[in-house]
Amino acid sequence: xxxxxxxxxxLSWYEASARQRIDALVDSGSFAEFIGPELREMSPHLAIxxxxxxxxxxxxxxxxRLDGSPVLVATQEGRFMGGAFGEIHGAKLTxxxxxxxxxxxxxxxxxxxxxxxxxxxxxxxxxxxEIMRAIIExxxxxLNVVGLIGGRAGCYGGGSLIAGTxxxxxxxxxxxxxxxxxxxxxxxKGIEEFDSRxxxxxxxxxGGKHRYLIGGADAFVDDEALAFxxxxxxxxxxxxxxxxxxLEAEQARLERRLQRFGEAEDAVDIWRTLGIADPSxxxxxxxxxxxxxxxxxxxxxxxx
Amino acid sequence: MSDWGMQKAALGERLAAGRQxxxxxxxxxxxxxxxxxxxxxxxxxxCLEGDNQKQADILASALANLDPQDVHDLHMVQSGVVLPSHxxxxxxxxxxxxxxxYSGPQAARIAKMLFGRKIELGAVHTYLxxxxxxxxxxxxxxxxxxxxxxxxxxxxxxxxxxxxxxxxVEATSYKNGLxxxxxxxxxxxxxxxxxxxxxxxxxxxxGRPFYxxxxxxxxxxxxxxxxxxxxxxxxxxIYAPYGVRRxxxxxxxNTAAIxxxxxxxGEKLGLKGKVCxxxxxxxxxxxxxxxxxxxxxxxxxxxxxxxxxxxxxxxSDVFFTGPDGSLRSxxxxxxxxxxxxxxxxxxxxxxxxxxxxxxxxxxxxxAGFGGAPxxxxxxxxxxxxxEPWLKAxxxxxxxxxxxxxxxxxxxxQIGETFGDRNAPLFVERLDALELARALxxxxxxxxxxxxxxxxxxxxEGIANLLxxxxxxxxxxxxxxxxxxxxxxxxRDAKLVEQLRQRGVIRRPEDLGIDPLDADRRLLAAxxxxxxxxxxxxxxxxxxRFRNW
Numbered sequence: 038x039x040x041x042x043x044x045x046x047x048l049s050w051y052e053a054s055a056r057q058r059i060d061a062l063v064d065s066g067s068f069a070e071f072i073g074p075e076l077r078e079m080s081p082h083l084a085i086x087x088x089x090x091x092x093x094x095x096x097x098x099x100x101x102r103l104d105g106s107p108v109l110v111a112t113q114e115g116r117f118m119g120g121a122f123g124e125i126h127g128a129k130l131t132x133x134x135x136x137x138x139x140x141x142x143x144x145x146x147x148x149x150x151x152x153x154x155x156x157x158x159x160x161x162x163x164x165x166x167e168i169m170r171a172i173i174e175x176x177x178x179x180l181n182v183v184g185l186i187g188g189r190a191g192c193y194g195g196g197s198l199i200a201g202t203x204x205x206x207x208x209x210x211x212x213x214x215x216x217x218x219x220x221x222x223x224x225x226k227g228i229e230e231f232d233s234r235x236x237x238x239x240x241x242x243x244g245g246k247h248r249y250l251i252g253g254a255d256a257f258v259d260d261e262a263l264a265f266x267x268x269x270x271x272x273x274x275x276x277x278x279x280x281x282x283x284l285e286a287e288q289a290r291l292e293r294r295l296q297r298f299g300e301a302e303d304a305v306d307i308w309r310t311l312g313i314a315d316p317s318x319x320x321x322x323x324x325x326x327x328x329x330x331x332x333x334x335x336x337x338x339x340x341x
Numbered sequence: 342m343s344d345w346g347m348q349k350a351a352l353g354e355r356l357a358a359g360r361q362x363x364x365x366x367x368x369x370x371x372x373x374x375x376x377x378x379x380x381x382x383x384x385x386x387x388c389l390e391g392d393n394q395k396q397a398d399i400l401a402s403a404l405a406n407l408d409p410q411d412v413h414d415l416h417m418v419q420s421g422v423v424l425p426s427h428x429x430x431x432x433x434x435x436x437x438x439x440x441x442x443y444s445g446p447q448a449a450r451i452a453k454m455l456f457g458r459k460i461e462l463g464a465v466h467t468y469l470x471x472x473x474x475x476x477x478x479x480x481x482x483x484x485x486x487x488x489x490x491x492x493x494x495x496x497x498x499x500x501x502x503x504x505x506x507x508x509x510v511e512a513t514s515y516k517n518g519l520x521x522x523x524x525x526x527x528x529x530x531x532x533x534x535x536x537x538x539x540x541x542x543x544x545x546x547x548g549r550p551f552y553x554x555x556x557x558x559x560x561x562x563x564x565x566x567x568x569x570x571x572x573x574x575x576x577x578x579i580y581a582p583y584g585v586r587r588x589x590x591x592x593x594x595n596t597a598a599i600x601x602x603x604x605x606x607g608e609k610l611g612l613k614g615k616v617c618x619x620x621x622x623x624x625x626x627x628x629x630x631x632x633x634x635x636x637x638x639x640x641x642x643x644x645x646x647x648x649x650x651x652x653x654x655x656x657s658d659v660f661f662t663g664p665d666g667s668l669r670s671x672x673x674x675x676x677x678x679x680x681x682x683x684x685x686x687x688x689x690x691x692x693x694x695x696x697x698x699x700x701x702x703x704x705x706x707x708a709g710f711g712g713a714p715x716x717x718x719x720x721x722x723x724x725x726x727x728e729p730w731l732k733a734x735x736x737x738x739x740x741x742x743x744x745x746x747x748x749x750x751x752x753x754q755i756g757e758t759f760g761d762r763n764a765p766l767f768v769e770r771l772d773a774l775e776l777a778r779a780l781x782x783x784x785x786x787x788x789x790x791x792x793x794x795x796x797x798x799x800x801e802g803i804a805n806l807l808x809x810x811x812x813x814x815x816x817x818x819x820x821x822x823x824x825x826x827x828x829x830x831x832r833d834a835k836l837v838e839q840l841r842q843r844g845v846i847r848r849p850e851d852l853g854i855d856p857l858d859a860d861r862r863l864l865a866a867x868x869x870x871x872x873x874x875x876x877x878x879x880x881x882x883x884x885r886f887r888n889w
Contacts, residue, residue: 051868052861189562210889237884244889320889 048262050187051211055097055114058147061262062185062269063101063110070099071136072129080123082157091117094125098133100142104270108145109137115149115190122195123154127164134171134182143181143273146203151218152194165195172202176279181205183272185265186212186254187245193218204277207268208245208254209261210324215243241304241320246327250308250319251294252335259324294335311335348517355380355483355519359543366495366538367527368545373403376543378411380519381483385415387436388481388509389427392420392468392672393443393711394623394644395502396552397487399523399545404485405429413437418479420468420505420672422447422709423554431460440479441709442466445556448706455707455780465707465786467715469676472505475512484513484520487551490531491524495538498531501645501653501668502553506536508673514540523547532665555647555883557623559597562868562888567757567800570849570859572598575687575755576607578803578852579796580616583729583751587619589679589716591688595755595798599687603631604865621679621716624649624660624668626882629875630865632659641678642670643712648886652879672712679716684729685751686716690788691760692768695816695828697791697806699754700773707776710788717789719750733795736807749807752789755798758824766799767819767828791815797822800856801829802848809845821846 046061053061059068072078074092083090095117100109111130113120130146137144153161172182184203186192191213192200200206200214208214217225219233232238241247249257256272258264277283301307308316312333322330362368362376381387381404389404390397405426415436422428422444430436431454440463444451454460466474475481486509489500499506514520521543522536576599579585590596603617613636620640622628626649631637640659645668653660653668663669679686690699701708723730730748737749756766777785797804797819804818814836821837823829840846849856866872869886 048862049867234885237887237889240887240889246889320887 044266046262049260050209050262050265051189051260053262054116055095055112055147055149058262059097059099059101059110059112062145062147062266063103063108064105068099068101068110070097071133072098078125078129080125080154080157082123082160086156088118088156094123094129095120096126096129098129103145103266103273106143106273108143108273109133109140110145110147112147113149113188113190113196115188118154120148120150120188120190120196121152121154122150122161122164123157124160124164126154127161127168131164131167131171134168134175137180138171138175138178141178141180143183144175145183145185145269146199147185147188148192148196148200149188149190150192150194150196151190152196161195165198168199169202172199173279176202176204176277179276179278181273181276183207183269185269186214187258187260187265188212191215191218191243204279205256205272206254207256207258207265207272208248209258209265210245211260212245212248213240213243214245214248214253219243237320246319247304247307250311250331250334251298252290257324257328257331290336297335352517352519356542359519363543365493366542366544367493368521368543370545370547373399373545374406377403378407380521380543381407381412381415383413383415385482386418386479387415388475388484388513389417389419390484390486390505390509391423391427392505392644393423393445393556394553395487395504396421396424396554397485397523398424398426398552399547400485400487400521401426401430404435405433407435409434416463417441418471418475418481420471421445422451424552428454437461438463440464440466440471440474442468442471443709443711445708448708452705452707452776462780462782465709467676467710468505468672468712469680469715472508472512472673472676475508480516480518481509481513482518484509484518486510486520486522488522488524488536489550490526490528491522491541491544492528492531492538495522495541495544496531496534497522497524497536497538497541498533498665499535501650501670502551503535503670504644504672507671510536510540519543521545523551525550532667533663535663535669553645553647555886557592557625557646558648558869558882558886559592559594559625559627560869560886561597561601561627561864561866561871564594564598564601564861564864566859566861568594568598569602569861569863570800570854570856571595571755571757571798572602573606573854573859574800574803574849574852575599575753575798576602576612576616577610577854578847579685579687579751579753579798580607581610581612583685583732585616585685585729585751587683587727588617588685588687589621589683590625591686591713591716593689595689596687597625597627598864600625600627600631601864601866603636604634605863607636608634621675621683623670624653626869626872626880627866629872629880632656633875634865641675642668643672643675644670647883648881651881652876655879676712676715679712680718680720681723683716683750684727685753686713687751687753687755688713688717689756690754691764691766692771692773693754693766693797693819694768694771694791695819696812697794697797697815697819698771698787699789699794700771700785700787702771702773702776702786704772704775704779707786710786713788717752718793719752721747723748723750733807736805749795750793751796752794753796753798754789754794758799758801758822758826758829765826765828767823767826769828799824802846802851805845805847808843814840814845818845
């Protein structure tokens with residue numbers, strides 16, 4: 038690593054803003070933004086609802102270097118409308134993925150999203166579909182699409198579907214990955230099914246540790262920019278294929294997971310089935326001890 | 342000639358009636374309804390123990406399940422109207438009249454029932470005021486209280502959440518009233534005697550702990566940068582210049598931010614040992630980093646806080662603990678301590694008017710007072726001097742004879758100009774006035790009166806009301822920190838600037854504070870987990886606060 042490439046910014050990923058995360062993730066000073074806030078590409082819908090807009094529509098896209106290698110990066114700002122996907126927000130990511138295919142460069146997506154923006158739902162849903170298609174096309178061309186999950190808004194709804202198509206996912210304990218959010222489940226299925234105010238329940242069901250244990254994420258890291266950076270460098274090193282064999286392996290893995298854990302009432306039951314000695318202690322374990330306890334986790338195999 | 346001893350005789354009758362349903366002092370749960378019907382008389386004054394924290398919940402639901410044919414027209418005198426059953430008692434016609442202090446979670450329903458004339462309201466009190474009336478004109482005939490354990494003689498262990506119990510028992514039992522306690526379990530020997538058994542007439546074994554609300558837990562993850570800015574202003578602009586060592590913090594994110602800035606920002610300002618050394622305060626989890634870094638010498642508590650029990654027990658150098666090791670809290674003593682032995686109260690509120698009156702009442706909610714008006718008032722009976730008290734007194738009356746000049750307690754209201762759901766903190770007219778008119782109350786429910794408040798802190802700066810010399814100056818000082826609210830925008834810019842020149846209003850830049858420095862990275866803990874780690878694992882947060 039050259040002197041210029043080093044980046045020693047230490048900060049809480051969960052706490053950081055989208056721009057702070059980019060600065061800490063890529064090699065020092067290497068980031069150049071596309072369609073920056075000075076161009077004022079804002080949502081055409083929010084004004085109708087008298088809602089505040091943001092000059093970058095809550096997502097920063099651009100290029101930089103990671104450990105010397107060129108990468109494209111997209112990072113969502115969870116503090117603007119919960120990082121939700123709208124028309125412009127989605128189009129910026131779709132465009133970046135298409136650029137990746139043209140430039141043959143790997144992509145990092147820093148998720149921090151509650152899903153689709155309700156105020157521009159149709160455009161947002163279309164964007165999710167376009168993004169997933171663009172990711173598959175990039176992966177089929179042999180590119181890595183790495184998702185990083187550890188922001189305050191988590192990775193929910195359409196964001197979680199996009200995450201499901203990435204070649205690798207890196208997650209922290211604070212990160213949450215789920216299609217439906219806690220409040221949505223409670224509203225639809227009742228508080229007996231899921232008490233969204235029970236935060237320990239939320240985290241053991243959707244949080245980073247559980248997702249890592251059941252093979253829903255590939256790497257588990259501390260809530261620390263340096264750890265995310267290290268894991269992203271590693272993730273780009275081993276390339277992933279995306280062909281019929283991989284997809285079939287993934288299908289088989291998901292079927293096995295359902296068979297093995299389908300009857301479980303709670304995440305702790307799953308951890309016990311995985312053979313973890315003191316499953317109820319899992320939430321309290323520090324990273325090192327957790328990774329040791331997670332030795333027999335469900336594997337992500339070659340598929341994701 | 343009077344027939345003396347009638348109250349003793351009446352108590353004897355109640356005891357005899359109660360013993361029909363008890364074995365010794367112990368009332369079995371299945372007999373609880375019949376027992377209460379036997380010992381409570383219609384028209385009794387009843388204290389059902391419960392405040393903003395602990396609740397005699399089993400006794401509350403048993404009382405609510407009585408038949409209003411048998412027991413009716415009760416006069417409830419109690420700190421908190423908090424559980425749904427507390428209001429069911431009125432809904433069913435078991436009780437009619439109410440004197441209380443706090444009603445947080447039932448604020449909307451109690452307002453509705455008052456409008457619907459389901460409740461005949463005596464008054465809304467502060468805690469200390471209601472306690473005082475227990476000994477003068479609101480002495481209970483029956484007290485239904487809560488404890489952790491009892492022995493067969495009725496000696497009670499109240500554990501860390503002792504709170505109101507000694508006061509309620511003192512007022513009831515020594516005035517020929519009947520005391521019934523619910524306890525988690527009956528044991529051979531209680532860990533410590535908080536209430537002597539001869540003051541307790543009957544005991545009910547509930548089989549589970551009484552309910553406690555974790556009211557004082559604030560998740561650092563939810564503290565905003567604006568709140569951090571207000572906290573920086575308070576520390577540098579008030580704590581430091583007055584040298585406030587003895588104080589009380591209200592509940593809220595602004596004061597939680599102050600607590601979490603002490604070991605970082607406060608340390609940088611060199612304030613350790615000079616401010617915040619003694620508190621009248623519940624064991625706030627957000628105090629852990631300040632305690633662990635040696636800021637705090639002593640804390641006396643109104644009550645405990647869920648999850649803090651082991652931490653408090655392990656820090657007996659700071660907290661008051663019993664021979665059994667656990668916290669001893671006492672609301673009446675701590676309220677007195679906050680009133681007479683603290684130099685400052687700082688807390689947030691919902692509405693402040695142009696004179697500086699503040700209130701947490703909105704037209705559809707009556708949350709009561711709790712302890713804040715007592716904490717947030719200048720005690721006229723205080724006689725001992727201290728540096729902050731004298732300095733505040735001098736600012737209020739610079740020309741008076743120093744030896745004859747009263748000091749002033751610092752009473753600080755802190756908040757953002759726009760609060761929850763963008764409701765403006767500053768209003769032309771308090772909603773409390775509208776409520777008082779609608780309910781035909783003699784007094785509007787005002788939390789802190791204008792003549793008690795000394796400072797208002799918002800992200801716009803600090804208004805020092807002690808230095809205002811006229812009603813007009815006071816109004817402009819308040820408008821001057823009201824930002825972009827309607828009140829703030831109607832300020833007289835010239836007069837506000839003059840007040841700023843005189844130091845009545847101080848902006849962040851006047852104090853050398855750059856608002857861009859108000860960053861969450863300044864917080865000594867940024868999550869509940871950080872607090873747990875800072876406590877060395879001794880703090881065990883309730884599940885609903887854990888994000889791991």
